Amino acid sequence: MSGSNSTVRLAPAAAILRHTVLLVSGALVLVPFVWMVSLSLKPPGEIFRASFSFWPAEFHGVENYTNALTEAPLPRYMANGLIVCALILVLQILICVPCAYALAKLRFPGRDLLFGMVLVGLLLPHQVLSLPLFILGYQLGILNTYAALVFPYVVSPFGIFLFRQFFKTIPDDVVHAARLDGLSELAIVWKIMLPIALPALIAFSIFSVVGHWNDLFWPLIAVRDQSLMPPPLGIMAFKNEEAGSDYGTLMAASTLVVAPLLIAFLAAQKWFLEGMTGGAVK
Template structure:
């Protein structure tokens, strides 16, 4: 058993995976290290991951007092939560209709979904901004949420997942007298939690880290999302205090890391099932 575990091939695979994990974790390790250093040590000629004089308390205190971190995190939760909820409410019925219902426009809708995956937010940012400005909707949660309520990626992801669901299950629900909305709510959604969890990770991470759109539509710090608030922190308050800046960055990224670790099993399951059954 131990001989099989220590085979050269297995050691090589573990070494490659460990090296890859170290590369991906390197920025986070650097943030943790810098968040505990004084300003003079950060700009010293010697590079050391372990701080010579631990300043975590001072740096985290600056991060929490110089910027309303609670407000930033609350805004991030509100914006990401509303976006994800609306995306799921729209994407699941659309994907179900395209996967399980027979109608002439199904192929055309599929083409539109694929084309929608090619259009970045940058291409539509200017006309959306002008429209929101004329309707006096800037500096609001509506301006942060509305452009992302329809997710073509979400529709495509759920479409691939729903295509693998047995048609007999849906036919049986129809024979029991369920409406199409009833089938979605009582049959489709309970069986689609792996895909929903996987999409939740993609959606929340993308919009929690989004700086481009909030930077355009928000000038009032009361509606600032975490990345935008971090920008205010860096430019207006912290200056060159990178220790406090890294501490603030750790506070902002921690919810994402915790959420991913909590939903890791469901996330992997959702991606695997969607890929295999598509």
């Protein structure tokens, strides 16, 4: 009985400690975003003051956000990001979902070897492949086009792995019943498996869109035309090495670029968590 009583006494303390760690960690993650929003509301003279205050003494937000939308074609950069992210996501789903289904539910020679190659692909940083991808893009003649921003990402090892793990949790009897009803394997993928895997689809969509919306490394190599620049590359237009950067405008532009991602994640966080944990039992 004494052991159970001590366990009961420790449980609230452990919960308090756990929540304290989570709150502190969350606060540390949010600090850069809070600082960014704060700077986007301040005039240049307040940004480098020694004393810190979140709310500006002189509100300069309207000017900063107006300059962010007019000094450079920020709406165009964001439209480019939307086009590129949408194309990448659609192509990834078209390729990754059937591949994941084959690895999860079909038996064929070399299946385990192929899955091992997917795992190797997960371990390789994308920067390692930048030089061969650049040479391939040059030979195909697609550099400085939307295709250059899209084609390196159409096959996602992470997407294949995530969907494969989720499909493994779906009973084989569902697949057998669909085959008995006369559905082809592709029909099973799109009409049966993908609707069931909707949480995984939403989780992967968030990862894909956030990753490619924020990507700077590859666009910096692949495009030169300003009309094709995605948001992270376009924000660099606000830097002025000769006259000095207008950090208020730069932070306002950064806030406008980050805001859609925050809104999308908050709207879909329930399905995101379910999708990330759905395949964990396997």
